[in-house]
Amino acid sequence: MKRILFGMIAILLIAFLAACTSDEDANEDEDEGEGVTQVETAEVTEDDFVIDRSVYGHTSPTSTAPVMVQEPGEIDTLEVENGDQVEEDERIASITTPAGNQDITASTAGEITNLEVSEGDIVSTEDPLAVVADLDSMIVTFNVTADVQKLFSTEDTLDVVIDDNEYEAEITAIDKMPDDTGLYPVEATVDNDDGDILAGMVGEMQVPENRIEEAIIVPTEAVTHADDEAFIYVIDGETANQITVTIQESQSDETAIEGEIQAGDEVVVDGQLTLSDGSPVNVVEGE
Structure with missing residues (x-):
């Protein structure tokens, strides 16, 4: 009977120790992940920065030439329509005037535009018959x-x-x-x-x-402002170091800066608002 009792106590003790070990492992894993910020990064470049x-x-059109008639009259025939290409001296229309028939030709090559008359219409010398546009x-x-x-x-x-x-x-x-x-x-x-x-x-x-020639350029979203200062976070292994910078010029996508940073460095572009100098980070790829 005593053997059975001792056996049961031993089994309970082993189970208790196993449970404690699992809790400790879980707590250790939780402690290891605590405070690590997931961030996205971009590479610093050096190039001329242009505003x-x-x-x-x-x-x-590069040029336009109005098609004028010398005498008022009635359009007898119309050889073109808007959008047609004509050569210089090509006949556009013929009209009947008191002085007889008259051929209207293009003074230059180009495309017929602003043609708003039809055969049988009366035309005057005041308004162009059409316009030839290049x-x-x-x-x-x-x-x-x-x-x-x-x-x-x-x-x-x-x-x-x-x-x-x-x-x-x-x-x-x-x-x-x-x-x-x-x-x-x-x-x-x-x-x-x-x-x-x-x-x-x-x-x-x-x-x-x-x-700005040979400027250090970072994405504008990488620059954070606080207390009248501008700074960025540069990845160093598994930590993010805060670097104070001076902004030279800025546009919506890119900013030219001066500071202890060089081309090829990785800067944080997403997740930096919760960081401080030396914060542990986990770099992930953006969408």
Whole structure:
């Protein structure tokens, strides 16, 4: 009987010790994970940092030539319609006038636009019969302030976005005198081989306004501000070190900084708000 009793006590004691060991292991695991922050990082780069100024303009044909009649009369035949391509001296229409029949020809090559008459209509010498426009290339005209006008130079090549498409534009004219609104017209020429650019469309151009050469660049979201100071967190093994930095220039996506940091360092871009200097971290990949 005593043997059975001792056996039962031994079994209970072993079970109790096993339970205590499991609790200790669980607590150790919990302690090890406590205080470790999951963060996302990005690599520091070194490059020229350019601040761009956005300017907006409208498109127009490179050249337009009105088609005029010499004598008023009635349109006898009409050889073209809007959108047709014509060559120089190609016949557009013939009209009957008091002085006899008259052929109307194109003074230049291009595309027929603004044709609003039909055969049998009476035309006068006051309004053009149509307009021949050169749409193979388009002009984008930007009206800018004097300060922005100084950012342009003729023959500069800049990107312009028109109808969500990006084109290469060459600055071809910079007016030195303001227009009636007090702004200075700047013209850029864009190839329109596909004919996708129509007159009157809005073009957005990014003009370099300021440049910092060989700047240390980090994602703007990596920079944290507190007590009138800016700092970032740099990954060192499994910890994040807080580095105070000076901001040189900043844009929505990137910021140029100075500080004890170099290209190739990994900086925290998500999770840094709960960090302090030397905090343990676990680097995870973002979505």
